[in-house]
Amino acid sequence: MNTRANPPEPVDPLRHCAVEAVDGFTHYLRPGDSPGQGAEGAAFRGSANGGRPPVLLLNGCALPAAGWLPVIEALPDREILAIDRPGFAGTAWDGRMPDLTSEVAAVQRVIDGPGRGRPAVLVAHSMAAFRAEALARLRPDLVVGLVLVDPSLEDYRDPGTAARLARARGLNATLSLLEHARLRRLAARAAHRGFREQMVSPGRLDPDIFRDPYARPEVLRSALAEWLSYRLQGAQLRALRTRTGAVTAPTSAIFAQPGPSRRHLRLLAVHLGLHEPTMLDDSGHLVMLDRPDAIVAAVDEMPV
Secondary structure (H helix, E strand, O other): OOOEEOOOOOOHHHOOOEEEEEOOEEEEEEOOOOOOOOOOOOOOOOOOHHHOOOEEEEOOOOOOHHHHHHHHHOOOOOOEEEEEOEOEOOOOOOOOOOOHHHHHHHHHHHHOOOOOOOOEEEEEEOOHHHHHHHHHHHOHHHEEEEEEEOOOOOOOOOOHHHHHHHHOOHHHHHHHHHHOHHHHHHHHHHHHHHHHHOOOOHHHOOHHHHOHHHHOHHHHHHHHHHHHOHHHHHHHHHHHHHOOOOOOOOEEEEEOOOOOOHHHHHHHHHHHOOOOOEEOOOOOOOHHHHOHHHHHHHHHOOOO
16 A cells, blocks of 8 residues: 655755655656646646646656756646655655566556556656566556667666675665765765766756765665666566567657667667667767757657
């Protein structure tokens, strides 16, 4: 059963969104055509919006929902949904390492929550491609399109040692080291530097979103736990592919420099039926910051 709590304060860049907390996750809703509607205190319910499906933005590994702000602002006429995992947006980390089942369930709750239930276009960055593809396989009725943004494409057979480590009793003890203030400051600076290296135009990086929150222990725990789950989720997606049919939702993919490998292109063709992705030579991995217009164009070109 979903446990609902009083919503945390939305991070400032998302102040025009309605916000609710569900099972530790923070959900955001920005109704289309009404930027003032959905401000704090508004009901978290979708609108018909001319029959166009909502757009659900799924963050890559260890990234906040506020990172999508340039895309949100460039889609004023679309209903936007977004999500922060436990540990972000002022919430407490739930102490668990994510797996594909829990990730898909979290995405499904955003789309299928009270007052909503309309299928959505999923825009998935990086590792979020795992859960986007999984939901499209398990609940095709909820997915009318996939836009994969510099996606992670893997075919792991084994979940790897990180998953076994994360399931051991020592995980929480290890992550407790992140309580130390000096270590947190170093982590925040390292995160900011790493994000800058993933951009062509690093001057667009907002430190209020991509540096300061990473000095908070709950954010660091959540981010590290998600990173440790990467290979596990990749292996779980491979297993899911063997027992489900083809993805039927229209799919597009955008790749940043240096571009996908041949193996990645093969996986994209075999598992998602996509043979002609869009290649960007003027964007780093954080495409939503370097080239939000490319994501907006992909959303607008969806045949829904």
